[in-house]
Amino acid sequence: MKTSNDANLNELLEVHEKPITRTAGRKATITKEELFQAALNLIGPEKSISSLSLREVAREAGIAPNSFYRHFKDIDELAIELIERSGLVLRQILLEARMKASHQSSIIRTSVEVFIEQLNADEGNLSLLLREGYTGSKSYKHAVEHQLNYFQQELQEDLIRLERLNNSKLVHPDLVSKAITQLVFNMGAKVIDMKPTERKEAAEQTMIMIRMILSGARHLDETKI
Template identity: 50%
Template sequence: MKTVGRKASINSQEIIAAALNLVGPHRSISSLSLREVTREAGIAPNSFYRHFKDVDELNIAIIELAGQHLRAIIRDARSLIINERSVVRVSVECFFNEMRKPGSTLPILLREGTVGSGNFQDAIKKQLDFFAHELQTDLERANSIAPRYKTEETLVVAKAVTQLVFAMGGNALNTPESDLDKTVEETVLMVKFILKGASSSKG
């Protein structure tokens, strides 16, 4: 006979969903405890341990989920790009639009990189590196059509843009909705400055 209020069985995605319910828009996932996650999920600790060895492993799974959402943003941006002039704006707008959606996991990537265990931070870095390498691929594709950068510089440029966009996104997490358009415009301009500077350094 199961304990009143507890589920007889649960899957890992339901545990992740329970953890995300606790995090909300401002709280760090590194502050989650096993007790409150299991209470929110309506399970006993033993049920939790069938899916995750500890809360750190749960947090890494959440970060990987946020990374999946980030990859979806990249795909959406690519599908909306009509011409080269729209690349920066469409990409930045897709990023910020996703960031402010209710229930978005992107804010986790924006605020979690300096907290938690070494494994936790490594998981964040892995997702940022993925973003940078995807951007590098796009830059090299554009470069093959209209050469602007030295080939060995594309990853450096991609990392600079990634750090900028994530920093601006992190700053925007606590700003009023009315200021978001201004932040998007500033980010677009800054990215263009980085790309222009990298282009002018060629040769």
Template identity: 30%
Template sequence: MEAALELAATTRSLASLGLREVARHAGLNPNTFYRHFKDFDDLGVAMLDELGSELRAGLREARMRPAKKGFKLSDFSNPAEGLAQAQALARESVGLVLDFVMDHREAYTVGIRELHGTSAVMRRAMQELLDGIAVDMTEDLLGVLMLPAVSHEELLAVARVIVRQMVFFSMDYLEQPSRQAEIKREAERFILLLFWGAIAARAPDLLSQAKLKFPTI
């Protein structure tokens, strides 16, 4: 699995890897592959299970951290303060994801390739991973951030959209190191824009009443 990841990160495209190629790079006999995996799909799913759950756990744990520091947004008695903290939360989450992809560059690159790649099995697995992350995010947000009149389903839809958009932002982030700060800002802005829209859609009075200014990130 290590050999496959390394090769896929350079040669690119897990599915197009040769069985002999990975075996060679792992210092093993080609046939040994069959002792562990049936397919290349099999290998891919195994790798995704490992790295995917690491990512998911990492994100959860990191999202939980600020909550322990008394980061509680539930009371919306002061909307201005609440949304300011929402901004901080968005910033932290974005930083989190982008740090992760920087730390797991190859794994991320290879994984995303499979998202629209050849193998239907891998596509499905990747989609489920992203969806799982969106579900996690929704649950965590519901515990911490009580947005007015934004239902569970709405929040989930927003989370899904955010996760998918972060795929692109992460790509940019990796491919354009010189623009990293700018990209990070764009991502934060995008997320806030969505929440602003969600609030404005349900409680338009809130924003103008409280004279909330959209932060100029």
């Protein structure tokens, strides 16, 4: 099932796949994607977007500060759109991975492994969501929460699809997908400062916890809730 953001998702992904090159001196024109990349280059693993100045981003992008205003009114507007763009990119990556999964156990392993791969790749999209979701301003946290709702909705649809294929059923699949999404993102926030080699154990533990959630949801007696 396609979400309402699929058109925007495809457009953003097409732009995201184009390589970003920097040239010496100031540029006459600038794209949103180049400004997004400039911001990602500057924030690193611990620095919030809110700590950036417009001039810093403009300097990193190789433009005059006034050129920034052709796309955004301020840093906060860039940050909100960058969070949305990062969420869309990651959702597409996870959706494609889950669609290749033929049964429940592979969907769990595939999703968690892709999540860790994105942290290891250090492209900035996942670390941005994790950082701003926990330490960002109120508006940034709201933007991240909005993206997590999409993750939950799409995971719920995939879980229901696979349960039907396996002739089984989850009680409250909406809460199951919410619990799994929160668990995985909490794991990500915990391991983001770890070395890639140290993340494997946390990922394996997370997979076991997800299986426990799914097993419980299949056998839950609603009359005793």
